[in-house]
Amino acid sequence: MIPPAPDPVVVLAAPGSSLGGALRSALAGRGWAVSQGQQHRAASALAVVVVEDDAGGPWSPPGSLRPGRTIGIGSVRSAAALAALAARGAIVLDQDVPFLALLRLVEDGLRTDTPVGRRLRDATASGLWERAAEARALAELTERERVVLCGLIHGSSAAAIAGEGSRSLATVRSQIQSLLRRLDVRSQLAAVAAAHRSGRAAGLGPCLEALHHF
16 A cells, blocks of 8 residues: 555546546555545646546546646547647556556656656557557548458458459559558558557547457
8 A cells, every 4th residue: 555645636537437437446545645526726636637538528627737737548539638738747648558557657647756657658658649640640541541441450352352342453452552651551461450559539440340240
């Protein structure tokens, strides 16, 4: 058990947020002085802010925050909001890491900074920015390129994709090369991996979800 935090810790999240509730309970159980949300205006409060609701929609707390004393948590969908917090000195964490790892990173951010802690948080934020860049690139694919990528995700060959879409094999191969350039990857396998990592934020959720029904 860690000693209580010298300042109150406030976990701010959308009403009913499962991640917000889990963080409140876990931090309180580990000895942190977790205060009620309405107390977050206190100048001494350390704020942990979950910037998405359970549906992945954006959420922001009422009132003002002190970014230098704030930990922002979200996914690639909320990268813009997290980047704004990070630019003002907040610590940014990716909510998609396993919960126990996320909890350790939150605790590390609440404690006095250490070189190891900075490296861990920087690595987490770096992965989030990379996935945000992938999501932007995926969102910029043309409709035909998205159809081709969906076929690749499902394991279809270029010939099979051509047959299903009544296109020539040469056209499909050209579209594959185009989407590889847009995603800045060198292989179809790398493009599929990028889609699995970041595709839901780019509107590829139905294609990825359909894969799980096979």
